[in-house]
Amino acid sequence: MSTDPKQTYTDLLALEGVMLDPARAAGAAEVLRTQLEVERKATQALAFEAEPACFAATLRDGSR
């Protein structure tokens, strides 16, 4: 794979069978980069044991 983020992104999607419009490759790669950066920051304090399934119980228990 290329070290060029937009080419890497294009290659990744091609492996999924999705043909990315070349005009959008740079924009899509940038969106993903930003998202990953935020995700890293946001999950730094997350407990090792945190699981998605806990959400439904918190929602239910959060009712009056």
Added chain:
Amino acid sequence: MSDLLALSAAELARAIRARKTSAAEAMQVVLPVARKAHAKLNCFVRIDEEGALVAARAADAAIARGRAAGPFAGVPMAHKDMYYREGEASSCGSKITRDRPAPATATALKRLDAAGAVQFGVLNMTEFAYGPTGHNYHWGHCRNAWNPDYITGGSSSGSGSSVAARANFAALGSDTGGSIRLPAHFCGVAGIKPTYGRVSRAGAMPLSFSMDTLGPLARTVEDCALILQAIAGQDPADATSSALPVPDYVAGLARPVKGLRIGIPASYFLDAVDPGIRKLLEASLDVLRSLGCEILEVAIPDMDAWNRAGTAIIAAEAAALHSNWLRERPQDYSDQVRARLEIGAGVTATQYLNALRLRDAALKAWLAEVMSNVDAVHAPVVAFATPTIAQTDVGGGAKMTELLALVTRLMRPVNFLGLPSLAVPCGFQPHGLPCGFQLIGRPFDEGLLFRLGHAYQRATDWHTRRPPA
């Protein structure tokens, strides 16, 4: 009865039950208005005049025979074209499913049928409910009843536009990242995004199974309460529907609001709010204060990360659901939806799962830090003056991500948290387009939001204003 179109759905239902009018008369009044509104606003995908009149007459016959009439017996309604009826095509605003027969009838439709509502059409929407502005490149853009040059908001664009135009008494919409509350705000109607799991998603087009919620847009908060009453509750066909009992929302409307504590967010929601919108929000708080509510500022956790996490969840789930069509029929998507699905296809598994893992901690933080101090949070729906269709016609181009993030910024964190939020109209911006506020509540506390919204509407008349014919 004169001017049936001035009535809310609840008022019309009462009038039909009292035999002051009939379902057939109501249908005969609304159908030509719907036709005319559609010609101007492009808010319908299909109107079934013949079938609707037959169904309305059948409703009248049932009432005449003394058969128990449901709360909406004979009330004409049209819904977002993503609620399936078995065997009928639901376009979902797309080219791809426009001729695909639906596999089963949506639970929400079955429940509204049982409540006596008469469906007379299906409404325009954003392609696959994946867009917040109301543009649709397959069926044509939906237009705002207050000024057709302006956006309706999306994705429940036809729901907002048709109800505002008095071409429909109430409509079902869906809200994954603001798609009920945005059209409610832009079109000047009420809309409730219920708690995740409150309404069965069975038989409604999925966009993001972790974030999708279904609910009504209507002229009044009372209508929203009545409709949610009819459609809420556990459903074996949707494993994520909640087993918690559905309270009596309608009975709760009459309860006093004096002493309820309403929080104003100290950050995020009120950053960079347009002065015209800020003024209307402040006036709405004055009304709530005059009703005896206590208004206080509340500190808000970091919503930006939650907003982005919500974006990643929706993007990944939408891309997964659409993966076959995205591979086989990419040319049949509009540029914008295709571009967004391509972004979703690149979300990594760890990013997606960490966003889902973050959700529980975020909700716990919100409940502890915000909702322990207040009964509801009052916030804008959007922070900027309503733009035109042309100004927001960015397709899948370079400006897309920025624009969509701006429009959904105050919406998506609420979906991420799974919380209920009620949008209520509160006046008009300086350029004449409507404005609303949202009230965000505790999980499954829709009843309290209805109580506050109904009290606000009893003290104001914004919901009675009608757009130019």
